[in-house]
Amino acid sequence: MEEQGRKGKRVLFFPLPLQGHITPMLQLANILHLNGFSITIILADNFNTTFNTIRANYPHFTFHTISDGLSEDDKAKTDVDALFLLSLFNEKCAPHFTEALRQLVLEDPNIVCLISDSILHFTKAVADSLNLHRLVLRTGGVSSCLAYAAIPLLQNKAYFPIQGIESQLEEAVEELPPLRIKDLPIFKTYNVDALYQVIQGMIRETKASSGLIINSFEQLEQFSMSKLRDDFSIPIFPIGPFHSHFPASSSSLMSQDQTSISWLDTKTPKSVIYVSFGSLAAIEINEFLEIAWGLANRNHPFLWVVRPGLIRGSEWIELLPNEFLETVDGRGHIVKWAPQQQVLAHLAVGAFWTHNGWNSTLESICEGVPMICMPCFGDQMVNARYVSHVWKVGVQLENGLKRMNIENAIRTLMEEEEGKQIKERMLELKEKANSCLKPGGSSYESLRSLTSYISSF
Template sequence: MENERDAETPKRNGRRRLVLFPLPFQGHINPMLQLANILHSNGFSITIIHTTFNFPNPSNHPHFTFVPISDGLSETEASNPDLIALLSVLNLKCVKPFEDCLAKLLADVSEEPITCLISDAILPFTRAVAERLKLPRIVLRTGGVSSFVVFAAYPILLEKGHIPIRDSRLEELVPELPPLRIKDLPVIKTSNPEALYEVVNSMVKETKASSGLIWNSFEELEQPALNALRQDFPIPIFPIGPFHKHFPTSSSSLIKEDQSSISWLNMQEPNSVIYVSFGSIAAIDKTEFLEIAWGLANSKRPFLWVVRPGLIRGSYWLEPLPNGFLENLEGRGHIVQWAPQQEVLCHPAVGAFWTHNGWNSTMESVCEGVPMICMPCFTDQLVNARYVSNVWRVGVQLENGLERGKIEKAIGRLMEDKEMRGRALQWKEKANLSLRQGGSSYQSLQCLISYISTF
């Protein structure tokens, strides 16, 4: 039996072992597992520590070892819509289970020695744990570099009175952070604003004290932000993205993907479809949902719309739609609960992406040359949307409320703007070049592999 086990896992012999610890949300688990695949393909053995809350499916990643820990969350805490409160509780309750688990892994002489820990930046308690166990800790920040620079500037923003945000100043420019306006600053509604500042400050402080920082971005896309960060952060910085383009990886979706999205797209004309998805956390009210529905219908263009259960406050799924709405579209609209987004965005039928501008979605759209309609909801999405529309100029932002006429107009403008589509295709080419031999992300990955090997 022992020989059989050795035959099944020959690649693990002699490999350096890394422990990765993702924040348990879809937008953070995805890039962490993509990074794990990248590092595994470069000779590292991978162990994933994960919470019991929102855990990934180990069967999708048979080449990794998955180790669960108790997060201690009550049902009320786990379902709290106040994201900052949930993050604060996670960072308190995971400390001991995580430390006990990591100590046990370090003591296991039957496995390869652990080289380092890679943890999500929004799990700042992991620094103290890693230091106590004398283990190097590298941080993965799953958002963009440009938004992180804003988070790092929180003390200045507070000092200057830019935050908390006041409605009377929304359109004012932030002189310290061009091209952002006050309303683009990455905040989130919470019952305790002080807790938000604490989460942000801990993330920045403990990231700066780490042994290195990995980004799902590439040099050409965010060079000014990377330059600013390198001046302020005295640690090695590795922009090795786009992660998902290194090679095809198995799904890490926490929600079942509806493959009918692809068969429906196969029947549509090239560049004709608007793909609509607002991610795994954002929520809208019924009025907004109906304005989106009528804006899409009135655009007279085919659309693929992801309506996640729980997206509409107070409804399970499509109950607010008027009777006969879908039938009257005569097949022009296809609504699913979740879609295989990377497959959708690279499908030739997709001509535009209406997005909440989470970083993963923004990067995936940039990498496929798909222009965006931007509808950010909170935190870094607000910064991402401003960069998409005003810096990279590959999208239009819906602002000052949702109204079906404005939606119809934005769709028309985006689908017909050839210059914007041309710029989007140029960014796609730059993303591809960054990953090729000699490209910026290729070289940065080689530096990361060499750096980890020095521990």
């Protein structure tokens, strides 16, 4: 009967058009569709022209395309400083989004709310002008959200900008245990003030929203969740892990290499190290080569995602020496992009070397795969600290990308007693991730609350 009451009610979704943000937004849309709501996705298409695959994979959604408002000159600036995009997008997309939302609301009286990415803080004023409820999706974890919310305080206490010698970076941030100074969410940008404005706008307009939806679960971030509820006096719905609510469906903006799976099929259980640093990270050529030799020297099979654009100054893997290729022949498999959920679920995978984006971190937990943590920027620093020192389900590469450090991390996780203990803790966490979605579980009940709440609008 509950689902019948939602029939015909439509929810609008507006994602930030980056892979790590589109994926959880489409997963959330799928969850609400399975619970009886009709779905419209608003896509800012000029920024990324590869949405056709997504449309084909989600025929049960309606898609509405708008311009992102960015000029060629703007795009050239964001090529140099990708994080400047967040500030520009909030400014330039606003009029196009306003016109689209007004049109959609006029045409369909069954629209009950907008769910927008928390970074797109300009959407709050637009929704208010149309008397439309706006909920916010936080695509990262709760612990990193608290770190972002604390940035003004940390600025006042001179933690930012982060600088100093290594020993100082190891010092604890007393306001945000268990973080150290080096774990705070940092970004490399030429426009630090603009970035802080985006973060402050994100926090301010989230607190003023009709509710916050989080891709996490109570048992994973219990202490942080409690603090978030104290700090944000709005309804909060932790209903993650999103991707575990339904069978895997692709929201990838890049073509996935299915040879990853057939290659894994030839390997023994828990023997393979899966290596992927996400859709945005970039590394230097010397770091790339250290990674290569670190993998080669430990003699474990590995599946390595080398995304075009990962290595600064290089097209793809042309810089790998013949000696390396001969050493790992048959033992290493390199692809441009992999179907990650399928890879992590494969019996052959025994470890995940990751940048600790939130989606990757959650997917690894849900499949019980221990992690080697190599955070690159932003909330990845916070996530890696929690993986290695709170949940203790991985090891972190701390002192630069040197092959010896890499070899030590692999040895610890794949060969030593400490690695066995990490795997045992990870299997316990996997069980918690699975149980929270079952009837009576925390995310199951939170989703029931969310669907009832949206139906009440």
